[in-house]
Amino acid sequence: VSQKCNELPNLIIYSLLPISSPRTPSLKRIGPHNIEILSILMGSLLGDASMERDGKGTRVCFYQERSHGEYLLWLHRTLYSLGYCKPEVPKLTIRKSQGDELRYIYRLRSYTYSSWNWVYDSFYIIKGDKRIKKVPKCIEEYLTPLALAVWIMDDGCLIKNRGIKISTNSFTLEEVKYLSSIISKKYGINTSFVKTGAINQYEIYFPKKTLSTLIEIIKPHIHPSMYYKLGNKS
Incomplete structure (x- = not known):
């Protein structure tokens, strides 16, 4: 097929x-x-x-x-x-x-x-x-709330008193920007991308002010063992 x-x-x-x-x-x-x-x-x-x-x-x-x-x-x-x-x-x-x-x-x-x-x-x-x-060009169609939750459970990390970051180290800067734009377009969440400290490696960052919106979207799909990644809003 x-x-x-x-x-x-x-x-x-x-x-x-x-x-x-x-x-x-x-x-x-x-x-x-x-x-x-x-x-x-x-x-x-x-x-x-x-x-x-x-x-x-x-x-x-x-x-x-x-x-x-x-x-x-x-x-x-x-x-x-x-x-x-x-x-x-x-x-x-x-x-x-x-x-x-x-x-x-x-x-x-x-x-x-x-x-x-x-x-x-x-x-x-x-x-x-x-x-x-690589990041598929069609990923926008499949980045559902469940997919976003799984992604964060897999590679997300809470930054105490700041926000949540997703490790996207293996993707290019252009791909990280593309993922960030999809999150903004689909969910109205403005993320940023930050350097990891390694050459040509970047992470997606959800600022603290966006966490309420993010958690409302993904929490129904988060396994209880991963609530700690949502911080005190879990």
Whole structure:
């Protein structure tokens, strides 16, 4: 199925084909891809989630530190209830980071769908032997309140007595400006972008005066374990 990023009516697909069985070939998993799952995908991919493509189909991979385990398990329950992953609960695994420091990680992978290839193509470009994540041009259509909430749960951080920032370090300045403009256009929230201190890395910043509006929009979708990111307005 060939799908373009700006063809929204063609992306919310309903089908009688089984999608919740791991034995169903990826080419036959064509839906349903309703706005709920697309919002979770888009919000997560703006954050730390990634996609894997095997030639026939694409799956999404979620990773969270142990401290955010409740959030990852909520993602699992949500995906499973919608038929997008196995019922087995993700287990805590141990990884070594730089300096041989041990990291405790929860990992969740969805089923593979050929009808998610367009999402992969929207988020990634290949330069030589490197794969670079980009901001899709169609992200405005999918930056729903749920997607914004997932993005903030994934990559948001409360700045005490100031506001909330979202880590957008991997995106270019032009992409960060584009995301900021979408938030302003869709939700009437004026954000700014600030340097992180690293070369060519920026973050989106929600000033303190905008938090009441932001929280009103996203709180219905925020998992309780992430209320701390909303500060004393939770």
